[in-house]
Amino acid sequence: MRQIIEVLRLKYEAGLSHERIARACGLSKGVVGKYVSLATAQGITWPLPEGTDEARLEAQLFPAKTTPERFAEPDYFQIHQELKTKGVTLQLLWAEYVERHGDKARRYSQFCHHYRLWRGRQRRSMRQVHRAGEKIFIDYCGPTVPVVDRSTGEMRKAQVFVAVLGASSYTFAEATWSQSLPDWIASHQRMLAFYGGVPELLVPDNLKAAVTKADRYTP
Structure with a gap:
């Protein structure tokens, strides 16, 4: 605790010497002299303005040093x-x-x-940077979609084909009756028409229609 207010009170109200103030507050004469000099330089007089507390007075006498920013930080x-x-x-x-x-x-x-x-x-994970037009990731999502025939009321389960552009995450999705090779190929045709182009790589998961042999590491 700096005791600045008490030092100023004893100086200006009680009229004590710096030596006596130092003994009363448990400070050195040098510190007492410093407080008085700083207060004088800041134009602080006694009595202090109403509402002035130790923290506010300390901030006024010892303002925080600001270091100018040397470089403009990029985003x-x-x-x-x-x-x-x-x-x-x-x-x-x-x-x-x-x-x-x-x-x-x-x-x-x-x-x-x-x-x-x-x-x-950043969050510890395997981060990948994909170039625009480089990859499309393809798979069927897990849940099937129930489709009801309006005329018969029959309900069938449809598979959901999903494709995602690696760089932008722009997504194409459609429902097909199965994950068979004909449906798989037809979904690709409609997907490429939707995107209006062909990427450098098509990256499927380990589904049967896309690979000849499933492998955990090299599908």
């Missing part, structure tokens, strides 16, 4: 997202960052270093 999440775009590199994103921030921009090596530090602090 690392945005960088991470943009790296998913085909052809986008850290070098390109750094050049855009320098153009925006000029002298406050980090050097390229530091830019990359801090991005990797940020990435390492």
